Amino acid sequence: MKLLLQLGKLVPNIKSYLIFFIISLLLVGLINIPAPFLFASIIDNALPKHNQSLLVILVSGLLLVELLKNLLNLVNATLLANISEQLIATLRSKMFKHYVDLPFAYFLETPSGKMVNRLATETESVGDFFRKTLWAVPLPFITTIMGTTVMVFWNWKMAIFVLLSMPVTIIATKGLSKRLRNLRHDQRNQQESFQGAVTEAMDNIRVIKGFAREEIFNNELGQEAQKFADFNLHSHFLSSCLRSSTTVIQLAAKYIFIIFGAYLVIHKDITLGDFFAFKFFQEIIEPEINTLFEYFAELPMQTVSIKRAMQILEYNIESGLDKGQTLKHAKGDIKFENINLIYPDGTKALTDINFYIKAGETIAIIGPSGSGKSSIASLLLGIYKPTSGKIWINNYDLSTLELRSLRKHIGIIYQDAELFNRSVRDNLKLANTEASDTEIWQALEMASAMDFVKQLPMGLNSIIGNKGVKLSGGQKQRLTIARTILKNPDVLILDEATSALDSISEKAIQNAMQLISKNKTSIIIAHRLSTISHADKIIVLDKSKIVQIGNHQDLLKQDGLYKKLYSSQMDGFNE
Ligand code: ADP
Numbered sequence: 290m291k292l293l294l295q296l297g298k299l300v301p302n303i304k305s306y307l308i309f310f311i312i313s314l315l316l317v318g319l320i321n322i323p324a325p326f327l328f329a330s331i332i333d334n335a336l337p338k339h340n341q342s343l344l345v346i347l348v349s350g351l352l353l354v355e356l357l358k359n360l361l362n363l364v365n366a367t368l369l370a371n372i373s374e375q376l377i378a379t380l381r382s383k384m385f386k387h388y389v390d391l392p393f394a395y396f397l398e399t400p401s402g403k404m405v406n407r408l409a410t411e412t413e414s415v416g417d418f419f420r421k422t423l424w425a426v427p428l429p430f431i432t433t434i435m436g437t438t439v440m441v442f443w444n445w446k447m448a449i450f451v452l453l454s455m456p457v458t459i460i461a462t463k464g465l466s467k468r469l470r471n472l473r474h475d476q477r478n479q480q481e482s483f484q485g486a487v488t489e490a491m492d493n494i495r496v497i498k499g500f501a502r503e504e505i506f507n508n509e510l511g512q513e514a515q516k517f518a519d520f521n522l523h524s525h526f527l528s529s530c531l532r533s534s535t536t537v538i539q540l541a542a543k544y545i546f547i548i549f550g551a552y553l554v555i556h557k558d559i560t561l562g563d564f565f566a567f568k569f570f571q572e573i574i575e576p577e578i579n580t581l582f583e584y585f586a587e588l589p590m591q592t593v594s595i596k597r598a599m600q601i602l603e604y605n606i607e608s609g610l611d612k613g614q615t616l617k618h619a620k621g622d623i624k625f626e627n628i629n630l631i632y633p634d635g636t637k638a639l640t641d642i643n644f645y646i647k648a649g650e651t652i653a654i655i656g657p658s659g660s661g662k663s664s665i666a667s668l669l670l671g672i673y674k675p676t677s678g679k680i681w682i683n684n685y686d687l688s689t690l691e692l693r694s695l696r697k698h699i700g701i702i703y704q705d706a707e708l709f710n711r712s713v714r715d716n717l718k719l720a721n722t723e724a725s726d727t728e729i730w731q732a733l734e735m736a737s738a739m740d741f742v743k744q745l746p747m748g749l750n751s752i753i754g755n756k757g758v759k760l761s762g763g764q765k766q767r768l769t770i771a772r773t774i775l776k777n778p779d780v781l782i783l784d785e786a787t788s789a790l791d792s793i794s795e796k797a798i799q800n801a802m803q804l805i806s807k808n809k810t811s812i813i814i815a816h817r818l819s820t821i822s823h824a825d826k827i828i829v830l831d832k833s834k835i836v837q838i839g840n841h842q843d844l845l846k847q848d849g850l851y852k853k854l855y856s857s858q859m860d861g862f863n864e
Pocket residue numbers: 397632633634636637638656657658659660661662663664665
């Protein structure tokens with residue numbers, strides 16, 4: 290009931306829908322009542338008296354009842370479909386909105402197939418549950434109550450026999466439905482694991498093909514699919530058992546009713562018409578009771594899906610995403626003060642980090658891989674929070690800032706360009722939805738991407754493939770730079786943005802960067818020292834600590850890690 294209310298709130302205009310629905314349900318319930326009496330009258334009045342016109346009237350009455358009932362049922366089914374589809378749509382967009390606001394750590398650990406499954410399949414089940422509940426509970430309930438009331442007043446002994454099967458069915462189905470629920474849980478887990486495996490394989494299709502490992506993956510997926518099938522088989526079997534046992538119980542009850550009814554007729558306690566009227570009642574009520582039982586037997590299974598779908602909405606979103614002070618710009622100084630960072634898995638990534646960046650400066654962070662360079666960028670974007678210490682930006686404590694506003698003013702370019710399978714234009718507009726084509730071309734030119742985009746078959750309209758696979762590494766990276774230019778952030782971070790590129794692309798991109806980093810605070814993370822010698826300040830990291838700070842000339846004079854890295858990189862040229 291609580292779940293139902295919670296879900297109901299998600300449907301726009303639910304109240305007006307429900308009012309119509311309830312009215313129409315009550316009508317169906319009322320329409321059912323005269324039918325058995327009409328039937329009794331055929332047997333007790335029309336037949337013995339050979340009254341043909343009465344017979345025609347009575348049968349027409351019965352027909353009319355059926356017609357109206359089915360018409361109303363059609364209306365109800367349409368109303369319910371509307372309600373549940375709206376519920377599913379609202380739930381899906383709500384879940385997606387929630388997903389994208391979850392902390393980054395969640396995405397590191399959850400396979401995307403699993404998320405898709407919750408969004409697509411479990412929401413479908415939630416809608417199903419809502420529809421089934423409204424379909425399977427109120428009407429059967431109303432019909433059963435109304436029918437029972439009329440029967441009890443008419444002849445309570447017969448009423449007992451009509452309702453005989455109910456308690457027996459409840460007892461018989463209880464155990465089965467519990468087993469079904471547990472099974473459903475395992476089945477859903479298996480489904481997620483199957484979908485996770487499929488999406489992972491698709492995401493890494495180049496590796497699979499490159500290593501000619503199709504067969505291994507085929508086998509693995511085959512096994513996952515088989516496990517999934519086993520669960521489904523088991524669940525079908527249990528469902529069939531459930532259905533068969535209720536059928537048998539009800540059949541038995543039916544025959545007991547006939548024997549008892551016949552006994553009463555023989556002893557003249559009731560008329561033959563009464564007997565058939567009750568039989569008629571039984572025919573009306575039984576399918577309703579069946580629906581009720583099936584619903585309650587399946588309820589535990591349905592709740593598994595609902596819980597799984599709602600679970601997502603209960604995960605905490607990134608703290609401070611929409612809370613805190615709004616950062617209007619990030620044109621001021623940046624300061625890291627006694628920063629320590631230990632990741633949730635216990636990895637010590639940054640230890641006692643202190644540095645100061647004056648507004649407009651270009652600073653470089655270098656160091657061996659794993660030394661903590663990217664972690665500094667993550668902290669600045671608020672993707673992770675420092676374990677201790679404070680970060681200041683424009684004299685604001687970063688932990689008090691609204692993250693969305695902070696991220697508006699910081700542009701970051703990673704080593705692997707993250708692009709969408711959309712047109713060049715749409716990819717760039719991600720940074721600025723208002724950008725005109727002229728602005729887009731300007732940005733492309735600054736990022737030295739204009740020439741190759743012009744040569745694409747459809748220019749700005751060219752679709753660039755999943756993650757941009759139709760482009761070369763350098764081209765992709767130039768697009769991400771053009772995208773950042775359109776964003777025009779106050780702080781620019783390059784996290785090994787050119788590390789994977791050939792030296793010509795690297796040079797072009799560096800020139801572009803120098804153009805756009807004017808009047809901006811820039812943080813360049815690199816391991817090729819040639820790319821950072823112009824930096825105002827170079828921070829040298831090693832094993833999570835800062836080991837040196839200074840400009841290129843100063844650092845070369847010192848006998849430290851910088852000099853060592855520099856000479857090892859120059860080695861190749863001196864030989
Ligand atoms: P760099 O960019 O200098 O190569 P990182 O800042 O990415 O180094 O990583 C620093 C250390 O933190 C490494 O030991 C890395 O394995 C670890 N690390 C990075 N990201 C995470 C994460 N999300 N969860 C746990 N450990 C991480």
